[in-house]
Amino acid sequence: MSLIKADLAEILKKQYFFKFKANIDVFSSLVGLQLLAVLFSLGGGMYTGYYGGGMDISMKLYSADMVILFTMIWALITSVTITTKPYRNYEFTFVTNRISSSLSNILFLLTISLLAGFTSMLSANLIHVLVYFFIDSGMLIYEQHMQDIITGVISTSLYIFLFCSFGYLFGAFIQVHKVFSGLIPVGIIGLLLFDGMKLNSTIAMFYFNEPSLFMFFIKTIILAGIAFAVAILILRNMEVKR
Amino acid sequence: MTSLYLLVIIGAIAILSIFLISKKIKTTYAILITYSSILLISTILVGFISIEPENIQIESEAVSQQLNNALKNGDRENIDPLYVMKEESFQIDEEKVLTLKSNYEDGLTFYIERKAEDDGQVDSTIYHIGPIVNGHYVENSLEPYELHYSENMLDYYVNRVARLIFHMNTSEFTINQFKHDDVFAINEIHTQAPAVYLQIPKSLSIDRDGDFFIEYVK
Numbered sequence: 068m069s070l071i072k073a074d075l076a077e078i079l080k081k082q083y084f085f086k087f088k089a090n091i092d093v094f095s096s097l098v099g100l101q102l103l104a105v106l107f108s109l110g111g112g113m114y115t116g117y118y119g120g121g122m123d124i125s126m127k128l129y130s131a132d133m134v135i136l137f138t139m140i141w142a143l144i145t146s147v148t149i150t151t152k153p154y155r156n157y158e159f160t161f162v163t164n165r166i167s168s169s170l171s172n173i174l175f176l177l178t179i180s181l182l183a184g185f186t187s188m189l190s191a192n193l194i195h196v197l198v199y200f201f202i203d204s205g206m207l208i209y210e211q212h213m214q215d216i217i218t219g220v221i222s223t224s225l226y227i228f229l230f231c232s233f234g235y236l237f238g239a240f241i242q243v244h245k246v247f248s249g250l251i252p253v254g255i256i257g258l259l260l261f262d263g264m265k266l267n268s269t270i271a272m273f274y275f276n277e278p279s280l281f282m283f284f285i286k287t288i289i290l291a292g293i294a295f296a297v298a299i300l301i302l303r304n305m306e307v308k309r
Numbered sequence: 310m311t312s313l314y315l316l317v318i319i320g321a322i323a324i325l326s327i328f329l330i331s332k333k334i335k336t337t338y339a340i341l342i343t344y345s346s347i348l349l350i351s352t353i354l355v356g357f358i359s360i361e362p363e364n365i366q367i368e369s370e371a372v373s374q375q376l377n378n379a380l381k382n383g384d385r386e387n388i389d390p391l392y393v394m395k396e397e398s399f400q401i402d403e404e405k406v407l408t409l410k411s412n413y414e415d416g417l418t419f420y421i422e423r424k425a426e427d428d429g430q431v432d433s434t435i436y437h438i439g440p441i442v443n444g445h446y447v448e449n450s451l452e453p454y455e456l457h458y459s460e461n462m463l464d465y466y467v468n469r470v471a472r473l474i475f476h477m478n479t480s481e482f483t484i485n486q487f488k489h490d491d492v493f494a495i496n497e498i499h500t501q502a503p504a505v506y507l508q509i510p511k512s513l514s515i516d517r518d519g520d521f522f523i524e525y526v527k
Contacts, residue, residue: 095337098344112479117440117498119415121454121467124440124498126475132482186344191478192351198476199358205474208442209359215484222483280487 075167082171090154090175093145097138097183101190104137108194109202125205129198131191135223138187142227143234146176150238150302165303173295176231184224188216218280225287232291232298239298372438373501380420380436380504383526391446394435394503399458401431407509410518411465413454416502419465422526423511431463432508438501442475454503462518465505 111127118124148154149172199207240247277283379388401407409419433456439446457464480488509515517523 091335091337091341094341098340102344111476115498117500119500121413121469122440122471122473122500124473124475124500126442126477126498128477128479130479130481135481135483186348188481189348189352191481192355193348195355195476195478196351196358203474203476205476207355207359208475208477209355211478211480215480215488218487219481219484222487223481226483275482275486278487283487 078167079171079174082167083174086149086171086175087178090149093148093179094182096145097141097179097186100137100141101134101186104131104134105190105194105197108133109198111198129191129194131187131194134190134194135187135226138183138223138227139230142176142180142183142230143237145179146231146234147238147241149175150235150242150298152242166299169295169299169302172235176235177228180228180231181224183227184220187223187227188219222280222283225284229287229291232294236294236298239301243301370499372441376436376438376501376504377418380418380506381524381526383420383422385434385506388436392436392438394437394454395456396432396434397456399431399433399456399463401429401458401510401513402461403429405512406461406514406516407431408462408516408518409465409521409523410462411521412519413465413467413503414520417465417521418502418504419521419523420504420506420526421515421523422506422508423513424508425511427510427512429510431458431510431513433463434506435465435503436506437503438499440473440475441497441499442477443497456505463507465521 108129108131111129112132113128115126116124195207195209199205237247237251240251274283274286277286376388376392379385411417435454435456437454455466455468457466515523
């Protein structure tokens with residue numbers, strides 16, 4: 068028994084920096100996935116054309132929507148991964164318990180959400196540059212206000228963080244029993260099909276139709292908080308090393 | 310200005326990232342730093358390769374209406390020089406009849422103003438409202454239209470098909486959610502048929518050969 072009293076904040080700080088270093092490879096997969104999404108985005112979105120009077124005009128819209136979607140999937144997978152046994156075993160070089168471990172994981176997921184949100188938004192510029200130089204050198208009409216960019220970074224990071232919380236919860240259930248790895252996805256899909264996508268549209272209304280960024284922030288923090296809290300409760304009841 | 314802000318923010322993030330990661334550069338760090346650099350360069354570059362749309366949103370129909378009214382009334386001083394495509398003068402011989410001809414069939418209008426004297430010269434101005442893309446005027450520098458005078462005939466013709474390709478950024482769904490714009494009304498290209506304003510000698514008569522409009526300025 069140690070006579071030194073463990074300070075939670077100090078432990079969290081150490082674990083956070085350790086996890087940031089230990090899990091740095093998740094950024095390689097982020098870069099890979101975002102570049103893949105950029106590649107898929109080069110085809111453009113909505114198209115409008117006009118022909119007549121000696122003019123042949125075509126216009127295509129480009130955005131980083133696909134990059135954001137890919138990043139959400141990456142966030143889900145990454146957060147499931149850090150709950151797995153090999154990642155948990157990293158921590159036993161530290162003074163730790165389930166709560167400090169989960170809290171440092173949440174801080175790590177928050178950090179990667181912010182970074183991923185930022186790179187997702189900036190990848191739109193990469194798409195424009197690639198289209199201009201390598202696909203079709205037309206006129207690039209670029210209009211983006213600073214306020215929109217800040218809104219985009221915040222909301223994208225919140226969406227990614229929300230997916231991280233779902234992934235973390237999913238990962239926690241899998242740690243209880245492997246059967247959840249199949250049961251939860253099947254359950255979600257089954258529920259959506261069973262009630263004719265009503266749940267799907269309700270969730271969509273609750274999140275995608277929220278017009279206030281502040282309210283969206285509150286909703287996201289509450290839902291992510293619930294998901295993380297449940298995950299912590301599940302993981303807390305597990306044995307120290309299993 | 311936006312690029313400058315982004316440059317500062319990215320710089321700060323880059324410094325922070327470099328501070329957080331260890332000094333030994335491993336593959337993941339190299340990938341991350343390279344990717345960040347690419348995003349940074351793209352952000353700066355996009356400011357140079359993109360065209361600046363007019364800041365004021367243009368009501369396409371209103372602009373067309375104003376131009377037509379100004380030409381109809383000979384009130385050309387109030388027309389924005391932005392819409393003047395080409396100005397030319399032609400010395401005509403001593404004909405009494407000038408035939409106007411065109412292969413353009415999409416609503417071309419000739420506005421004709423008689424001068425006070427017979428100076429043997431036709432002064433022409435081609436007006437064209439270039440493409441207005443989503444309410445932004447895009448400078449029209451392609452000039453696919455020509456006027457050619459020969460043997461008592463003034464021919465307005467489309468010399469080639471001008472191809473314009475626009476790439477436009479659109480806000481991501483994570484931004485659109487908090488904006489109150491109609492996302493489905495975003496894609497709009499407006500063009501206006503060109504108009505030719507002719508100042509002709511006092512006693513010159515006009516004849517036509519083609520499917521277009523002729524308006525005499527009051």
